[in-house]
Amino acid sequence: MAGGRKGNDQFEDMLPLMAERLGGEGLIGELCKGFGLLMDREKGVITFDSLKKNSALLGLQDLGDDELEGMVREGDLDRDGALDQMEFCVLMFRLSPQLMDQSEVLLEYALQQEFGWK
Numbered sequence: 001m002a003g004g005r006k007g008n009d010q011f012e013d014m015l016p017l018m019a020e021r022l023g024g025e026g027l028i029g030e031l032c033k034g035f036g037l038l039m040d041r042e043k044g045v046i047t048f049d050s051l052k053k054n055s056a057l058l059g060l061q062d063l064g065d066d067e068l069e070g071m072v073r074e075g076d077l078d079r080d081g082a083l084d085q086m087e088f089c090v091l092m093f094r095l096s097p098q099l100m101d102q103s104e105v106l107l108e109y110a111l112q113q114e115f116g117w118k
Contacts, residue, residue: 015096028089034058035088045082048072 019027037057040050051068055061060068075083075091083091 015092031089031092032085034092035083035085038088040082043082045080045084046072046088047082 015027018030022030035046038046038051038054040047043050048065048069051060051072052065055063055068063071071091072081072083074094075087077087077090078084
């Protein structure tokens with residue numbers, strides 16, 4: 001994502017701090033809130049249009065269409081043209097290298113919450 005680092009640096013700076021302050025459960029909760037702010041209410045996923053419309057809510061108003069499209073493409077693991085909640089959370093972790101060190105613990109917690117895995 002050439003040129004997209006400017007807006008994404010905000011996540012790199014904020015997510016580790018949020019993880020430290022909120023712990024795994026709190027961080028996952030905040031990411032879920034962020035997903036809810038950006039998603040298309042009718043479709044239940046983040047589309048390019050919903051991301052563009054709501055990006056200012058997360059301080060991403062300076063990102064251009066190419067950068068927003070790139071975010072959706074980068075996070076769209078199942079290639080359906082949109083981000084579901086899990087894809088959004090994975091993308092946020094990928095945009096925050098410092099959190100990658102903690103991601104295994106947080107992923108295990110998320111799987112336990114979602115599927116009851118122990």
